[in-house]
Amino acid sequence: MQVLLSGAAGFIGSHLVDRLLQDGHRVLGVDNFITGDAVNLAHLTGAANWSFVQADATSNDFVARMTDLGPFDLVLHLASLASPKDYLAYPLETLESGSTATRNMLEIALRFEARFLITSTSECYGDPLEHPQRESYWGNVNPIGPRSCYDESKRFAEAITMAYHRKYGLRTNIARIFNTYGPRMKLDDGRVVPAFLSQALGAKPLTVFGDGTQTRSFCFVDDMVEGLCRLMLSDEREPVNLGNPQEITLLEFAERIQRMLGTSSPLEFHPLPENDPTRRQPDISKAKRTLSWEPKVNLESGLATTVAYFQGRLAAH
Amino acid sequence: MQVLLSGAAGFIGSHLVDRLLQDGHRVLGVDNFITGDAVNLAHLTGAANWSFVQADATSNDFVARMTDLGPFDLVLHLASLASPKDYLAYPLETLESGSTATRNMLEIALRFEARFLITSTSECYGDPLEHPQRESYWGNVNPIGPRSCYDESKRFAEAITMAYHRKYGLRTNIARIFNTYGPRMKLDDGRVVPAFLSQALGAKPLTVFGDGTQTRSFCFVDDMVEGLCRLMLSDEREPVNLGNPQEITLLEFAERIQRMLGTSSPLEFHPLPENDPTRRQPDISKAKRTLSWEPKVNLESGLATTVAYFQGRLAAH
Numbered sequence: 206m207q208v209l210l211s212g213a214a215g216f217i218g219s220h221l222v223d224r225l226l227q228d229g230h231r232v233l234g235v236d237n238f239i240t241g242d243a244v245n246l247a248h249l250t251g252a253a254n255w256s257f258v259q260a261d262a263t264s265n266d267f268v269a270r271m272t273d274l275g276p277f278d279l280v281l282h283l284a285s286l287a288s289p290k291d292y293l294a295y296p297l298e299t300l301e302s303g304s305t306a307t308r309n310m311l312e313i314a315l316r317f318e319a320r321f322l323i324t325s326t327s328e329c330y331g332d333p334l335e336h337p338q339r340e341s342y343w344g345n346v347n348p349i350g351p352r353s354c355y356d357e358s359k360r361f362a363e364a365i366t367m368a369y370h371r372k373y374g375l376r377t378n379i380a381r382i383f384n385t386y387g388p389r390m391k392l393d394d395g396r397v398v399p400a401f402l403s404q405a406l407g408a409k410p411l412t413v414f415g416d417g418t419q420t421r422s423f424c425f426v427d428d429m430v431e432g433l434c435r436l437m438l439s440d441e442r443e444p445v446n447l448g449n450p451q452e453i454t455l456l457e458f459a460e461r462i463q464r465m466l467g468t469s470s471p472l473e474f475h476p477l478p479e480n481d482p483t484r485r486q487p488d489i490s491k492a493k494r495t496l497s498w499e500p501k502v503n504l505e506s507g508l509a510t511t512v513a514y515f516q517g518r519l520a521a522h
Numbered sequence: 523m524q525v526l527l528s529g530a531a532g533f534i535g536s537h538l539v540d541r542l543l544q545d546g547h548r549v550l551g552v553d554n555f556i557t558g559d560a561v562n563l564a565h566l567t568g569a570a571n572w573s574f575v576q577a578d579a580t581s582n583d584f585v586a587r588m589t590d591l592g593p594f595d596l597v598l599h600l601a602s603l604a605s606p607k608d609y610l611a612y613p614l615e616t617l618e619s620g621s622t623a624t625r626n627m628l629e630i631a632l633r634f635e636a637r638f639l640i641t642s643t644s645e646c647y648g649d650p651l652e653h654p655q656r657e658s659y660w661g662n663v664n665p666i667g668p669r670s671c672y673d674e675s676k677r678f679a680e681a682i683t684m685a686y687h688r689k690y691g692l693r694t695n696i697a698r699i700f701n702t703y704g705p706r707m708k709l710d711d712g713r714v715v716p717a718f719l720s721q722a723l724g725a726k727p728l729t730v731f732g733d734g735t736q737t738r739s740f741c742f743v744d745d746m747v748e749g750l751c752r753l754m755l756s757d758e759r760e761p762v763n764l765g766n767p768q769e770i771t772l773l774e775f776a777e778r779i780q781r782m783l784g785t786s787s788p789l790e791f792h793p794l795p796e797n798d799p800t801r802r803q804p805d806i807s808k809a810k811r812t813l814s815w816e817p818k819v820n821l822e823s824g825l826a827t828t829v830a831y832f833q834g835r836l837a838a839h
Contacts, residue, residue, distance in 0.1 A: 343665065
């Protein structure tokens with residue numbers, strides 16, 4: 206198939222490109238490099254079936270430009286400023302990525318009658334009052350808080366995706382992605398996995414926000430890519446949670462990393478940012494049922510791979 | 523002051539134009555006439571300080587076009603497809619009105635360092651689990667339901683408004699408008715006040731969705747306009763509820779209209795539309811406190827004015 210993928214130089218985007226090429230598809234990747242990194246695509250230079258265009262999916266000429274480069278069978282909208290550090294620095298770009306960029310990618314899919322998939326987020330559930338979160342849960346999001354540029358942008362993206370599906374019968378898919386980790390995360394993206402790992406590897410204190418009893422569930426990127434590949438060909442039109450249901454407190458996670466790296470970096474506690482969710486765990490029974498998918502990589506093995514990547518990146522600096 | 527007002531030909535927009543002109547401001551109204559009606563502005567033809575441009579606030583050249591017509595001290599974004607009948611018929615335009623049009627109006631305000639006000643909605647609270655609704659309530663909205671094209675569009679509009687305020691220090695205001703009624707509502711807009719009135723005046727059965735025990739609270743448009751005028755000059759940056767806290771069930775409301783018109787139109791019950799809120803009542807203590815505002819027109823008197831208008835419109839047909 207011919208695939209258009211936005212956010213190709215991002216963490217999950219670049220892994221998905223690798224997988225689609227492995228599976229024999231032709232892929233055109235686009236990225237505006239606001240948060241994407243060309244390093245993530247460097248290994249593909251000259252690869253068969255692969256091409257790349259630097260472009261901003263929010264620009265006025267984007268639909269026309271991409272239409273000239275079509276046709277496409279699959280349009281995948283992964284472009285997003287996914288880390289709090291990034292979206293708080295670029296709130297307007299974040300809002301545009303959910304609104305204008307999503308509309309543009311949907312328009313391209315519509316022109317070619319292509320399948321469309323958007324990576325939404327567990328942040329649509331906000332600070333959830335239901336636990337674990339099922340897809341039927343409507344969420345608890347502060348529409349005017351500092352994080353709303355991300356959360357509401359993604360909720361808008363889901364709404365417009367469903368509107369295109371309802372109005373035009375477009376075959377759309379919505380993945381609600383929970384915390385994902387692995388190689389190619391940015392060392393300094395502010396999220397807990399790269400933060401703890403780069404702190405531990407640098408023999409610095411591990412920064413814990415709040416008292417560390419808040420939970421997260423971490424999905425290794427290979428599992429996430431597998432889930433996305435199954436979802437993009439499925440007949441499910443409503444959102445599907447993709448993530449690892451294994452829940453762990455930040456304190457347990459910090460200790461796990463200390464043990465794994467044999468370090469004794471102390472923990473340093475900081476105040477919890479506003480509206481930071483206290484619990485987050487996917488209910489993935491829908492993904493199991495409709496996609497026969499569940500995560501296979503355990504935290505120990507996924508972290509080992511990730512540590513090796515971070516050690517390589519830090520050594521290269 | 524010089525005012526730019528989108529949605530000028532709409533129900534609330536046209537009343538606000540009248541009031542601003544009365545108060546001595548110069549007003550440039552814009553409307554794309556998707557749901558606005560030129561009849562609502564006909565009485566202003568040739569009026570001093572009034573001008574009108576037919577334009578779509580979502581179009582690519584809108585910001586440049588309006589910038590040429592500035593400067594403005596106040597930018598008021600009222601353009602919206604506010605009735606379920608309209609936004610279900612135009613889901614994509616509804617989404618654009620909250621996203622692209624809001625961004626464009628914010629950009630214009632930014633260029634002139636003008637004050638900005640957007641009319642948001644009680645629909646941001648969705649099917650509320652808190653009652654009555656205070657501004658601090660985060661809402662219960664289905665992001666992928668048929669109504670999400672409206673609800674999520676407005677939540678996005680609030681998020682982008684706050685982002686412009688936080689990033690640029692723009693003086694923004696967000697009005698969360700609850701059900702409002704009065705002259706210039708569209709006879710066929712599908713909302714309960716015009717629906718009941720045109721049915722009763724036409725001696726047809728009154729259509730009740732659900733069992734009629736769901737509540738609404740109805741604010742007369744003159745009260746709403748007064749609230750908006752106070753809010754647009756206030757120092758409050760976060761959303762403020764504007765509406766009438768007097769709660770009434772749809773059944774009581776139907777009986778009130780039957781009594782007032784001396785008709786015995788029977789009630790006809792239909793299934794409740796998906797995600798229709800069962801209770802909706804503003805807590806207006808914030809508006810009382812910060813704007814010294816509260817509704818003054820009681821339902822009987824407001825309905826009498828509205829009935830007179832509808833009788834006139836029906837007679838003119």
